[in-house]
Amino acid sequence: MKIYMNDRLVDRKDAKVSVFDHGLLYGDGIFEGIRLYDGCIFKLDAHLERLEFSAKAIMLPLPWSRAALTEAICETCRANKLKDGYIRLVVTRGEGSLGLSIKNCEEPQLIIIADKIQLYPEEFYKNGLKIITVPTRRCNPSALPPAVKSLNYLNNILAKIEAQHLGYHEAIMLNDQGYVAECTGDNVFVIHKGKLITPAASAGALKGITRATALEIADKLNLPWEEANLTRYDIWVANELFLTGTAAEIIPIVEVDARPIGDGKPGPITAKFLAAFHAIVTKDGTLI
Numbered sequence: 001m002k003i004y005m006n007d008r009l010v011d012r013k014d015a016k017v018s019v020f021d022h023g024l025l026y027g028d029g030i031f032e033g034i035r036l037y038d039g040c041i042f043k044l045d046a047h048l049e050r051l052e053f054s055a056k057a058i059m060l061p062l063p064w065s066r067a068a069l070t071e072a073i074c075e076t077c078r079a080n081k082l083k084d085g086y087i088r089l090v091v092t093r094g095e096g097s098l099g100l101s102i103k104n105c106e107e108p109q110l111i112i113i114a115d116k117i118q119l120y121p122e123e124f125y126k127n128g129l130k131i132i133t134v135p136t137r138r139c140n141p142s143a144l145p146p147a148v149k150s151l152n153y154l155n156n157i158l159a160k161i162e163a164q165h166l167g168y169h170e171a172i173m174l175n176d177q178g179y180v181a182e183c184t185g186d187n188v189f190v191i192h193k194g195k196l197i198t199p200a201a202s203a204g205a206l207k208g209i210t211r212a213t214a215l216e217i218a219d220k221l222n223l224p225w226e227e228a229n230l231t232r233y234d235i236w237v238a239n240e241l242f243l244t245g246t247a248a249e250i251i252p253i254v255e256v257d258a259r260p261i262g263d264g265k266p267g268p269i270t271a272k273f274l275a276a277f278h279a280i281v282t283k284d285g286t287l288i
């Protein structure tokens with residue numbers, strides 16, 4: 001396997017970062033998870049724009065243009081002879097001294113990994129997933145903005161640990177006001193009384209690329225949508241529920257906190273979203 005490091009491809013065994021890299025020492029850095037479908041990178045521009053915004057938010061100047069990053073990503077996919085897979089783009093603050101200051105981190109590090117993806121089993125898409133709400137709250141946006149896709153995922157990891165400890169694969173995280181923020185690695189959507197509702201970024205949701213795609217699909221299906229505060233009650237009484245994420249795509253949820261959602265089976269509108277999503281993934285992309 002070839003990994004892209006800074007300005008070139010190297011063998012996996014040579015793809016190493018310094019122990020003084022602030023990405024390792026402090027989770028100081030940003031990343032993107034991107035999908036490759038049939039030789040086509042899905043919504044690459046949107047991912048690179050989010051990366052640029054994350055970089056700006058944490059004052060990490062990116063020395064690479066969008067065109068250079070696009071070429072590096074395509075080159076990594078081609079070198080690994082991938083047609084379908086998952087691309088992990090990481091930018092760390094780079095090597096510095098032992099201390100939080102960013103002042104002596106002069107060279108951000110770029111890492112691009114392109115590999116096969118381990119999807120949820122097919123039965124989850126057919127029969128739906130059961131999830132729970134966990135005690136760990138999503139970071140307050142004024143502490144660590146959840147819109148920044150940073151290397152600091154401990155908040156989500158704590159929630160994931162709680163979910164897995166109880167035998168679940170995903171979990172709903174609330175914000176510090178008790179409203180639904182998102183799941184540990186996915187955005188949440190409710191369908192209720194003919195409307196699609198999802199928490200806003202200000203409630204603690206990442207501005208997911210798949211989330212934006214779901215909103216585009218809602219427009220195509222003539223389904224009205226809004227961003228709104230959702231309580232656990234709104235989740236429990238929803239007609240349908242689904243999650244979105246680059247890795248999970250669109251996944252129906254059939255139970256939350258031991259309450260069946262709708263009739264406890266993936267709903268008919270969710271099925272339309274899944275079909276529409278699969279129809280566009282190879283059309284809205286950058287050819288490698």
Ligand code: PMP
Pocket residue numbers: 033156182183184185186187205206207208209210211244245246247
């Ligand atoms: N929320 C979190 C916390 C995430 O890490 C992700 C990405 N896995 C998402 C939502 C979904 O975003 P996207 O659709 O861009 O993958």
